[in-house]
Amino acid sequence: MSDQACEAKPAAQLAAASPEPRFEPKIVAFLCNWCTYTGADLAGTSRIQYPPNVRIIRLMCSGSVDPTYVLKPLLDGADGVLIGGCHPGDCHYQSGNYKARRRTIALKEILRSAGIDETRVWLRWISASEGQRFADTVTEMTEFLREKGPNPMRTEWAV
Amino acid sequence: MQRLSLTLMGDTMMEQKPRIGVYVCHCGVNIAAVVDVERVARAAAELPGVVVARDNTYMCSDPGQALIKQDIREHGLNRVVVASCSPRMHERTFRAVAQQEGVNPYQVEMANIREQCSWVHRDKGRATEKAGLLISSAVAKATRLEPLEQREVDVTPGVVIIGGGVAGMTVALDVANTGLPAYLVERQKSLGGRVAELNRTFPSLQPVSELLPPLIARVQDHPNVTVFLRSCVSQVEGYIGNFEVEISGYGETGTPVGGDPGSKSDAPRAGLSVGAIIVATGYDVFDPDRTPELGYRDYPNVITSLEMEERLIRGDLTVDGRSPERVAFVKCVGSRDARVGNSHCSRVCCMYTAKQSRLVREMLPEADVTVFYIDVRAFGKGGEEFYDEARSQGVRYRRGNVSEIYRKRSAPGVDGGLAPHAGAGPVVLVAEDTLLGQPIEFEADLVVLAVGMEPRKDAGVIQQLLKLPRSADGFFLEAHPKLRPVDTAMDGIFLAGCCQGPKDIADTVTQAKAAASSALIPLIRGSVPVESASAVVNEELCAGCAMCVDVCPYDAPTIANLWRTSRINPVLCKGCGACAVTCPSSAIRLQHFTAAQVLAQVDALVQ
């Protein structure tokens, strides 16, 4: 695993240095309908630009993100997974965001022990009014994953 | 139970083979200028299950809708995918289109290729590629969509209105006049809100004393209005049509009324069952302590516009017993100012300054009245004419944002003493007259700071209580700025007045009336649709561990049947999905967002 990670790094650096097309990470985002998804819409209505690397799946609550939703894209070759939920205290369903937080902490633990780089999974609180924050988060995550290089975990697993 | 109702919805095939129609919208040039819509439509036609794929200038237009209807009839479509704007915008529209042609509305899926694609990316190639992926994700989900029953629940008539200012009182009267009960909750010991502190209104110059007391009397005397003074809403449960609202005393246990945010409330005073809630909590006036360069705390003759209202009511403009010879107004104090966190325009200051300056000219015909401004925004009916009138009466307008106010030692009226600022005497406004291009020092006996409006410091209390989002300016966020301006993200909760953003009295009343009629729609109709995308239990897989019971915030699951398995009450379930993730036997499925559907979307997106 760590060997793979080491191999991946120079490749990424090479991609950044050469005029070849740079590495474009694939990010799957699971966004809460009430906050981050609406925030992403606001980024749109405000015409705030961000990299097209993120592909959004709308869910009703960050608390409904099943661990398999995160695992499957990572095993299928996505380079990162973003979970967007409401700020603490603001959950539309009272406590779904706290559930998401607890679950994500546990999931990251599992990812680490399975040898999957857990820093590829981001959980962020972004409200319906934070279009800029959404765009910034996607930009930051894209840069972060570009630096990190392609996800070495691409397998033929089925979940 | 679910299956029985499906026939009622006109959807006869449970195990239908998917026949999908894909519709890619140009949205004029909003999408088509960035995304190659024809190419993505051609690509969509190749996806499994897709029978027909088209692009069209405006899918939401009548011809666009007719196109979908025609295809449903001609091609026997049983699922529709629309790639256009956010589902928050037009999902209802397209669901209705499908339903009219006998397709279950829950078999419509949208791909958000405008807000989340064409508006946020400039690279046409990559935006087109992303749009294609979003459409294949929507198609993957549509393939697995199941028809759902649309359920209705009865509503509890009645409306709780939070805030007893002009907005809240207007709502209360409109609700009460339909014959339904209105409960008006006000923290202070009397009704009237901020308007009670004003002298006259613009542009009619009608005294507030002619407007407000009759309005208050009508509210208080109305048999259908219950007024709770010195009270606040302390707890809210339920959903549109059926809210349980707890009213508590406010400010009677030693906490000053209108005091610090989250001021302690007394014991519960009433429990109300209502169908809708209207938030009319108003605004805070900007405190010029936060613009120390204007010397508000230092000089008694530098006052706020609200203090000026009070002086106008008293009819006393004297400074140290003398009539001021020069009166200056400073606009945009605490508005249009990113430094103090208020980037917004407060919308009323230009007009009330025109009003106050006119009244000063009337009261003190000898006095020089000068208004320092950045821009004059005299919009609204009669606004520009009122501004014209102010100038024609001799109010001087000088363009320049006052940078500093200080007092000259040599100014008359100041004699000796070690702290010259503590005494009286004219002050000096330091500004640039930007039309002359010259820095100026302008001496004035009385300075009025036209302070703006800002979100209430305690807005967070209502925000958390009702789960209301706020916009970047801190005011409560409407569901859509143009199409749903009084609605919120929370069904059954509406906004009226300045809690949503700065407004004058006329706009406040307009919005209050809009909020009242929007809130009354379900109450008069008698029922509301409830979330169909609820969670269901596969009782054959359920082990009866009750983890779903623990995790549900709404007490929807119970373990009460003969076999000790879980059953979810579809009326109580709000569809958050927490139980489905928690269930160790994967016995719970969140309809419309099932694991199979989501993972199919992942497949399509990662491919």
Next chain:
Amino acid sequence: MALKTQKLTEQLELFGCIQCGKCTGGCPVARKTTLNMRTLIYHMLVDADMDVDAHQELWDCTACFTCVERCPKDVEPAELIISLRGELVESGRVPETLGTALMGIFRQGNPSGMARQDRELWAEGMEESLERAKGLASHAGSAQEECELLYFVGCIPSYDQRIQPVARALLRTFERAGLDPGTLGTRESCCGNEVRRMGEAGLFGMLVEENGELLRGVGARQLVTTSPHCFNTFRKEYGLDGMEVLHYTQLLARLIEQGELTFPEPSEARPGEHRTVTYHDPCFLGKQNQIYDEPRAILEAIPGLKLVEMDRRRERSLCCEGGGGRMWVEGTNLQERLAFQRVQEAAETGADTLAVACPFCLLTLEDAVKVQGLDEELCVMDIMELVDIALEEDLDP
């Protein structure tokens, strides 16, 4: 010299400007010279080119940053002036005296062009105290020589005979409070605060690199300065992570509050001094770093001292006209010095002492007191000197 405006306009985000005039309105020099930053910004917004040479008033700016502090749209007008000065510097069109100051910094590490090896002369008579400083200077970078508190003396306190006593007072006071500060000795160079504001970005970059390396090498936890100017650039422009950058007034106020520095109560035997003091907020300490309370807390702690305030104080303090390189260039209007006006304001309070906390303010205001013929009524002193006097009797009963 025609400057293409577009790139700079975008870089400085001038498009936010609404031409409200709050910058020019509050600009202390706009009232006496032709400097008008609002119109400068307007030209940047609407013209394709700007003839920078035609704007000699650019050298009038004192970098007090009142315009930056007050702009409602987060535009930074003073940064435009610095950039435009940069264009002039780049093409060598600099007032001669300014060029000399920059050359002095480049060659000897100080704007007066005094010899580097003389940088420690300020501490004459305090050689013992400087022992440690010398050790530090020669061993900077080695782990054993780490010190908790590093004292950055600054150019003016090091070389100017009027300000040297302030630095000595500072060192004495720290020792009385049980602190053991080190200095960089002769390796100390100009902090570059004024260099950047004069538009000499290249030299500033060099200073940041060299000083930054030196400072980090010492590994001090706290860095304290005599001058608000050094304090400002170390705090905001050096990226000294993990090092707490303090102006001496902050550290003193803290020591007084924690009871680690106490003043002897006046007694019959030692009546102490009775002074009425007014305090002038330096721009780089007040407006630019919001340090208003600490200097006042120190003054109020000194027995026998009565603090009175001028009308223009704190956020409205009037610039003394010593910043932004103006110590070395006269500007286009010599006659109406702001410092003249300022000392009149101070005198009007009835105070006998005008307290400052900045070497530049001390020099400009003291000069103004003499020119205005106020020296009988008003003396200008650094807070550090007042503290030293109040403590002196404690040392030598």
